[in-house]
Amino acid sequence: MYLFPGKETIPFHLVWIGLSIVYGFIAWHPAGMAAVLIGVAATTGTILVHHAAAGEIGWEETTEVPLMMLVFGVMVWHVHVRQRVVARLAQLAEHERRQADTQQILVRLVSHELRTPITVARGYAELIRDGASGPGVAEDAAIVLDELDKLSRITYRLVTLMLMTAAAARQPADIDAELKRTLHRWVPTADRIWKVRSDVGVVGIVPERLEAALDCLLENAEKFTADGDRIEIVGTRRADGWTIEVLDSGAGMTPERAAALTAATGPLPSSTGTGLGLAIARAVVESWGGRVEVRGEPGVGSCVTLWFPPESPEVRSAEPDVLPARQLFKRSTDDGSMTNT
Incomplete structure (x- = not known):
């Protein structure tokens, strides 16, 4: 800058850019940062003032020094804000990790105690x-x-x-076989007309969690039906994803109750239960990006629909490690009906 009057713009800005880069990589103490800033500003400012006094540059060029100090100050403020945000995110991540550990301990204690x-x-x-x-x-x-x-x-x-809130990897599974296997376990439990039909095929799920959700819904359906009533599971592949419906011809519910159950974000107790069953099903579905819808009519029956978004291409292209449904269940009738005889 001193040796080439009138051409000091490039080295001047390179000095300030270098200062900014070094500050971005090193967490400076405020006193050290202030000392370096004053030293660079005084050095570059002295050179510019000397050239301006000699008439080699205009005095307006010297205003770049306070402007660069201002820009550098804004950058320092931004870096400090970013560091505080990063530190806060790290604290939140640690807090969530501790909560997850505490939850696992609580699960074990509840299970045993x-x-x-x-x-x-x-x-x-x-x-x-x-x-x-x-x-x-x-x-x-x-x-x-x-x-x-x-x-x-x-x-x-x-x-x-x-x-249900713990992370678990999804894997390809034959939904049609899973639904038949789940319903097959429930056939001996009550004198109902059990039916299942599905054309979903292979999608990515956590089988144990889907089974837990279906068990809760089937238990509710059995609770609100009588001997000879129908309980049916229907799996459907749709353009916007896939669904599982649990239908029954039992006592049903009012539209207001169905709307409240659909909009609920947690257990919604009733006179016959705690509401945990639907909460478990909702936790499973929402963990996969889906939603739960409840419909019903008093004296006609009810229907709980689990909607799931389309599976990822990676999961869709993977080979299922399951047997075809027809090899698993020989007792199923042609229309998917099952009895408890």
């Missing part, structure tokens, strides 16, 4: 019922057993709901 006492209490209640000397004691023991069964189911669902 609740299920074990329930099992022990159930064993003693069965002993009291079996050794009862009068009908009153046996009836009371039967009520205790029923309540313990309810508590056991609630505990299982709570643990399942907490596990």
Whole structure:
């Protein structure tokens, strides 16, 4: 800058650019940064003032020094803001990690600390019922057993709901076979007309989670139906993704109740349950980018629809490691009906 008067613009800006680059890579102490800034500004400013006094450049050229100091100050402010944001994000990430660890510990504690006492209490209640000397004691023991069964189911669902938030890799699976296998397990549980039909094919899922969601919906359907009613699972491939519907011809519900269940973001208790079943199904579906819709009509039945977006090309192109549905279930009828005989 000093040796080439009138051509100092390029080295002048290179000096300030270099200063900015070095500051971007090194976390300077404020005092050191101020000292370097003043030193660079004084050096370059002195040279520009000397050339201006000699008439080799105009005095307006000297205004670049305070302007560059201002630009550098704005950059310093921006870097500090970015560093605070990065530090905050790191704190949030650490907080989420600790929450996940705490949640896993809680799941293990709930699984052990609740299920074990329930099992022990159930064993003693069965002993009291079996050794009862009068009908009153046996009836009371039967009520205790029923309540313990309810508590056991609630505990299982709570643990399942907490596990739904943990990350899990999706893998290709034959949805048609999964739906038939799930319904097949429920056939002996109640005197219903069980049906299943599906044309979804292979998509990416976590089979255990989909099974847990379907189990919750089928349990609800069984609860609100009577002997001879129909419970059906329908899987459909659509242009905007794929769906699984759980339909029944039971008691149904009002449109207002169906709308409330569709819009709910968590468990919505009712007079017959805790609402955890639908919450588990919603957690599974939403973890894959889908949604849950509930429809119903009093005295006609209800329908819960699980909508899933299209699977990724990577998952779609992978080979399924499952058997065809017709090889898994020989007892299925041609129309997909199953009985519990």
